[in-house]
Amino acid sequence: MSRPKTPYVAPEERAVPDLDSGKYLVMWQGPNHPGITGNMSLRLVIEGDSVVDCETHVGYLHRGFEKLMERRLWMQNFPLVCRIAVPEPDFNEYCYAAALEELAGIEVPDKAVWLRTLSLEMIRLASFLMWIGGQAGAFGHGTIAQWSVTMRDYVLDLFEELSGGRIYHMYIIPGGVRADVPPGFLRHVLETMTVVEQNLKDIELVMFHNAVMKMRAVGLGYIPPDWVDRYGITGPNARAAGFKRDLRKDRGYLAYPRLSFEPVVGAESDAFERARLRLAEMFQGIDLIRQIVDFLPSEGPFRERLPNPLHWKIPAGETYVAAECTRGEYGFYVVSDGGDKPRRVAVRGPSYTHAVSVMERLVRGVNIADVAGLMVSLHTYPPEIER
Amino acid sequence: MDIKDIIAPFAVWKRAFEKPFTVRKPIDERPGAPRYRGFHINDADTCVGCGTCESICMNKAIDLVPVEGRSPSGGDSGLRPRVDYGRCCWCALCVDICPSGSLGMSNEYLWIDSDPEVFRYVPGVDPKPWDGAELGYRRAEGYRLLDMERVPMPELSHAEGVKSFLELVKGYSREQAEREADRCVACGVCVASCPAHMDIPGYINAVRGGDLETGLRLLYETNPFPEACGRICTRACESACAIGSGGDPVAIRWLKRYIADQVELADYGKSLPRAESATGRKVAVVGAGPGGLSAAYYLALLGHKVTVFEKDEAPGGMLRYGIPEYRLPYPALDKDVDYIRSLGVEIRHGATVGKDPALAKLREDFDAVYLSTGLPSAYRLDVPGDEHPRVLDGVAVLAAATRGEELGLGRRVAVVGGGNVAMDAARTALRRGCEVDIVYRRRQVDMPADPEEIREAKAEGARLIERAIPLRVEDSGDGGARFVWNEAEMVQKEPGKRPVPEPIPGAVVTERYDSIIAAIGQGPELSYITEADGVEVRRMKPVTDRTGRTSVPTVFAGGDLVNEKKDAISAIADGHRAARAIDRILGGRGD
Numbered sequence: 001m002s003r004p005k006t007p008y009v010a011p012e013e014r015a016v017p018d019l020d021s022g023k024y025l026v027m028w029q030g031p032n033h034p035g036i037t038g039n040m041s042l043r044l045v046i047e048g049d050s051v052v053d054c055e056t057h058v059g060y061l062h063r064g065f066e067k068l069m070e071r072r073l074w075m076q077n078f079p080l081v082c083r084i085a086v087p088e089p090d091f092n093e094y095c096y097a098a099a100l101e102e103l104a105g106i107e108v109p110d111k112a113v114w115l116r117t118l119s120l121e122m123i124r125l126a127s128f129l130m131w132i133g134g135q136a137g138a139f140g141h142g143t144i145a146q147w148s149v150t151m152r153d154y155v156l157d158l159f160e161e162l163s164g165g166r167i168y169h170m171y172i173i174p175g176g177v178r179a180d181v182p183p184g185f186l187r188h189v190l191e192t193m194t195v196v197e198q199n200l201k202d203i204e205l206v207m208f209h210n211a212v213m214k215m216r217a218v219g220l221g222y223i224p225p226d227w228v229d230r231y232g233i234t235g236p237n238a239r240a241a242g243f244k245r246d247l248r249k250d251r252g253y254l255a256y257p258r259l260s261f262e263p264v265v266g267a268e269s270d271a272f273e274r275a276r277l278r279l280a281e282m283f284q285g286i287d288l289i290r291q292i293v294d295f296l297p298s299e300g301p302f303r304e305r306l307p308n309p310l311h312w313k314i315p316a317g318e319t320y321v322a323a324e325c326t327r328g329e330y331g332f333y334v335v336s337d338g339g340d341k342p343r344r345v346a347v348r349g350p351s352y353t354h355a356v357s358v359m360e361r362l363v364r365g366v367n368i369a370d371v372a373g374l375m376v377s378l379h380t381y382p383p384e385i386e387r
Numbered sequence: 388m389d390i391k392d393i394i395a396p397f398a399v400w401k402r403a404f405e406k407p408f409t410v411r412k413p414i415d416e417r418p419g420a421p422r423y424r425g426f427h428i429n430d431a432d433t434c435v436g437c438g439t440c441e442s443i444c445m446n447k448a449i450d451l452v453p454v455e456g457r458s459p460s461g462g463d464s465g466l467r468p469r470v471d472y473g474r475c476c477w478c479a480l481c482v483d484i485c486p487s488g489s490l491g492m493s494n495e496y497l498w499i500d501s502d503p504e505v506f507r508y509v510p511g512v513d514p515k516p517w518d519g520a521e522l523g524y525r526r527a528e529g530y531r532l533l534d535m536e537r538v539p540m541p542e543l544s545h546a547e548g549v550k551s552f553l554e555l556v557k558g559y560s561r562e563q564a565e566r567e568a569d570r571c572v573a574c575g576v577c578v579a580s581c582p583a584h585m586d587i588p589g590y591i592n593a594v595r596g597g598d599l600e601t602g603l604r605l606l607y608e609t610n611p612f613p614e615a616c617g618r619i620c621t622r623a624c625e626s627a628c629a630i631g632s633g634g635d636p637v638a639i640r641w642l643k644r645y646i647a648d649q650v651e652l653a654d655y656g657k658s659l660p661r662a663e664s665a666t667g668r669k670v671a672v673v674g675a676g677p678g679g680l681s682a683a684y685y686l687a688l689l690g691h692k693v694t695v696f697e698k699d700e701a702p703g704g705m706l707r708y709g710i711p712e713y714r715l716p717y718p719a720l721d722k723d724v725d726y727i728r729s730l731g732v733e734i735r736h737g738a739t740v741g742k743d744p745a746l747a748k749l750r751e752d753f754d755a756v757y758l759s760t761g762l763p764s765a766y767r768l769d770v771p772g773d774e775h776p777r778v779l780d781g782v783a784v785l786a787a788a789t790r791g792e793e794l795g796l797g798r799r800v801a802v803v804g805g806g807n808v809a810m811d812a813a814r815t816a817l818r819r820g821c822e823v824d825i826v827y828r829r830r831q832v833d834m835p836a837d838p839e840e841i842r843e844a845k846a847e848g849a850r851l852i853e854r855a856i857p858l859r860v861e862d863s864g865d866g867g868a869r870f871v872w873n874e875a876e877m878v879q880k881e882p883g884k885r886p887v888p889e890p891i892p893g894a895v896v897t898e899r900y901d902s903i904i905a906a907i908g909q910g911p912e913l914s915y916i917t918e919a920d921g922v923e924v925r926r927m928k929p930v931t932d933r934t935g936r937t938s939v940p941t942v943f944a945g946g947d948l949v950n951e952k953k954d955a956i957s958a959i960a961d962g963h964r965a966a967r968a969i970d971r972i973l974g975g976r977g978d
């Protein structure tokens with residue numbers, strides 16, 4: 001059953017407000033967006049305190065990564081790709097490495113497969129922790145952000161221990177990973193998971209059993225199921241609309257086929273449902289991390305020998321590698337012309353769809369106070385829109 | 388909505404009484420993790436300044452710069468990496484790739500200064516508080532971006548090799564050569580150490596790319612003996628190789644051989660240059676060794692008419708009459724020489740300068756003369772009895788082997804000396820079925836021979852007798868000779884100098900041998916230079932300037948005759964240098 005707050009607007013129906021009528025106010029939200037989602041802005045047309053029309057504006061963060069990559073050696077792109085989506089660098093590292101490995105016909109050692117899975121699940125948790133603070137904050141709960149950002153920092157401590165970096169881990173390198181786990185690391189992982197889990201329970205209590213949250217989020221930003229395929233909506237946004245789609249299951253990459261989990265699916269498809277679903281995925285993520293720690297082989301190589309990175313040429317070909325990130329399908333399309341640099345790289349981030357097409361349509365009729373909450377409920381990262 | 392939704396949010400208050408997560412002064416209380424990728428450190432003494440860090444850095448954050456107190460020397464460019472923290476992204480690829488392993492990162496991450504310039508610094512040279520930090524990012528155990536192991540060379544086994552004069556080293560296949568070439572980081576440190584300054588990274592790059600024509604052209608730019616040098620070069624480059632600072636140096640010599648082996652002589656012309664026009668000038672070269680023929684090659688390329696005077700019946704000098712064929716087979720040498728000949732270089736065999744023709748005649752008939760007559764006469768043992776008929780001269784034995792003569796060494800042979808000539812003589816004797824003792828006055832580590840040669844000689848069955856000072860040779864009365872030596876101990880006479888052997892009183896050893904081969908060095912034969920020629924000779928060497936010019940402006944000299952290194956590539960480099968200098972006196976530009 002749907003519970004939209006706003007009347008359904010078919011995607012093709014776009015009212016063009018007459019700005020000269022004096023009825024409307026044009027208001028820019030951003031480019032420093034209140035929803036900690038990075039630099040983009042919304043040009044809102046307001047009538048009273050509800051939004052009549054919205055145009056998204058990106059371009060504040062364009063760094064030209066895809067083009068830059070065409071001028072760098074295959075291995076030199078490894079430290080570059082992580083910067084495409086700042087809060088979740090590891091998915092870039094994984095997709096890029098996996099694409100190269102596929103083109104070059106490289107088999108990654110099992111240990112590296114597990115370590116890659118571990119770092120992807122750790123960053124999923126860290127990224128959700130950042131999101132949940134933003135989501136709560138957007139609805140007026142600053143306290144939760146204080147907690148969750150701390151929890152995220154604990155996960156980043158783990159990354160620092162594993163990879164030597166907190167934000168940009170540069171750990172998943174073509175061929176495998178850069179190092180085995182340091183001594184005591186797995187114990188720290190488990191200890192951290194206990195702390196995070198406890199905190200998430202507190203967060204669940206105060207955020208999801210919360211009259212204000214319910215009043216503001218229930219029914220907000222309802223995504224009709226027929227939009228899902230129309231706009232290419234993926235990840236929690238699609239699952240909250242009832243779609244049991246998760247690349248970890250559907251594509252079965254890395255160690256996921258060897259882990260036991262079921263995609264979390266919702267039905268209500270509004271901001272509250274999406275938030276609940278993500279919370280459930282956080283608990284699920286903690287469980288996955290514990291499983292990975294259990295399964296992680298203690299012996300064996302963690303990287304396959306590759307040719308000299310200064311001369312490495314990859315046979316001509318093209319491929320698309322995708323992974324399930326916190327926001328949905330994250331993918332790298334890589335073309336090699338047989339040379340020592342990529343001919344073309346295109347990055348598919350879920351935020352492009354969610355923050356541009358979907359947001360522009362969902363925001364109509366929404367109270368301006370809820371725009372930030374709605375935006376965050378789509379969980380978008382503008383840096384990945386602009387590669 | 389139920390009552391819980393009103394009450395539950397107040398649960399946040401329980402945290403008000405907990406210790407806060409945040410710390411007040413995290414700045415100096417939180418060290419980076421043991422693997423933290425903090426500020427760079429560099430062990431400047433281990434670093435060889437190869438600049439591989441500079442090549443891999445995608446941010447161009449590294450520049451190799453000269454630093455005070457370091458100058459270029461074999462295997463060290465004298466430069467050190469300077470990091471620019473306005474560019475660095477702390478990816479540590481530079482650390483991962485560093486061949487010597489000198490580069491690392493500390494776990495320090497705080498550095499506050501109002502002067503932006505200071506954030507560009509040379510780690511390990513500009514002192515920093517984190518110098519020598521124990522913690523911080525290091526390349527993990529078992530993880531390398533570069534392959535530090537050489538592609539093994541297919542070779543005959545020692546048991547197989549010692550049975551015949553077949554070439555031991557078989558050469559790389561294409562796949563092997565390309566894999567070996569892939570190990571090179573193209574730093575170019577080797578180039579400076581090569582006497583001929585060959586474009587090593589260039590031709591290795593050609594091997595990697597399968598472009599052997601370019602490879603051959605690059606070889607011939609500085610060395611017209613790639614077949615020979617690809618087998619027997621003393622390879623100073625490999626000692627300088629940056630990869631060698633942390634693993635096996637790239638097999639530069641064998642990659643050179645690979646190029647030359649792969650291209651047919653008939654196809655050389657496709658990639659190699661020729662003289663555009665003849666200058667009409669004539670140059671005489673004395674000696675058809677690698678030095679003389681290199682001079683001839685470059686002079687011919689410059690359009691001069693070159694005639695080589697050679698006393699022996701075949702060209703190549705010591706490459707043919709010294710180096711045994713299991714190391715350098717004659718067809719390989721012939722290929723190098725034939726190409727030089729194909730440029731119109733004339734070699735007159737059986738022409739001993741000094742007898743016929745005289746040097747004066749050459750000076751008269753030619754516009755310039757290049758002397759590269761090498762070191763043909765072996766030093767004597769210089770002990771009583773060294774004129775005994777069973778005391779043989781090492782180079783003469785090797786030359787006889789080249790000529791296919793019966794050596795008549797007998798069963799037990801002593802080879803006296805520790806250089807390459809001694810090893811070659813010993814291994815030649817082994818191949819002729821002798822039992823061989825190598826008798827050397829110092830220790831194995833002190834031997835000037837290539838360690839590989841020593842290892843192989845021993846593996847083939849030669850016995851090494853170290854610290855043996857020859858005393859005399861006596862007749863054994865049964866057709867052989869008794870070799871008498873005094874056992875010695877190594878004594879450090881002066882600090883910092885190499886220890887010298889001192890005879891141990893009373894420790895005198897006598898062994899009977901069928902032959903005793905003296906291989907303790909060779910000297911020049913300069914009788915062909917007469918006083919009337921006016922070529923100044925000092926300490927048995929013609930005096931030359933840096934270009935090889937002697938005191939007579941039209942007479943040049945080089946190779947073993949002049950230089951200290953006494954190896955093929957130095958003779959080749961001398962020949963090339965002299966050719967350019969001669970071209971200049973003949974009115975050319977010398978290029």
Ligand SMILES: Cc1cc2nc3c(=O)[nH]c(=O)nc-3n(C[C@H](O)[C@H](O)[C@H](O)COP(=O)(O)OP(=O)(O)OC[C@H]3O[C@@H](n4cnc5c(N)ncnc54)[C@H](O)[C@@H]3O)c2cc1C
Nearest residue numbers: 674676678698704705709740760761946947953954955958
């Ligand atoms: C046994 C042995 C092993 C060696 N191994 C190596 C090795 O592994 N690697 C390496 O790099 N180097 C090696 N060398 C050294 C190398 O062979 C020499 O450095 C190199 O050949 C020197 O070249 P050159 O042109 O100066 O003289 P040479 O090669 O000695 O050539 C001189 C030529 O001049 C001729 N000649 C002399 N006098 C006259 C005259 N009056 N008239 C006409 N012709 C004359 C000689 O017949 C000879 O052909 C070895 C040398 C020996 C003896």
Ligand code: SF4
Nearest residue numbers: 444475476478479481
């Ligand atoms: S850490 Fe990375 S960016 Fe910094 S100097 Fe090294 S290679 Fe360059």
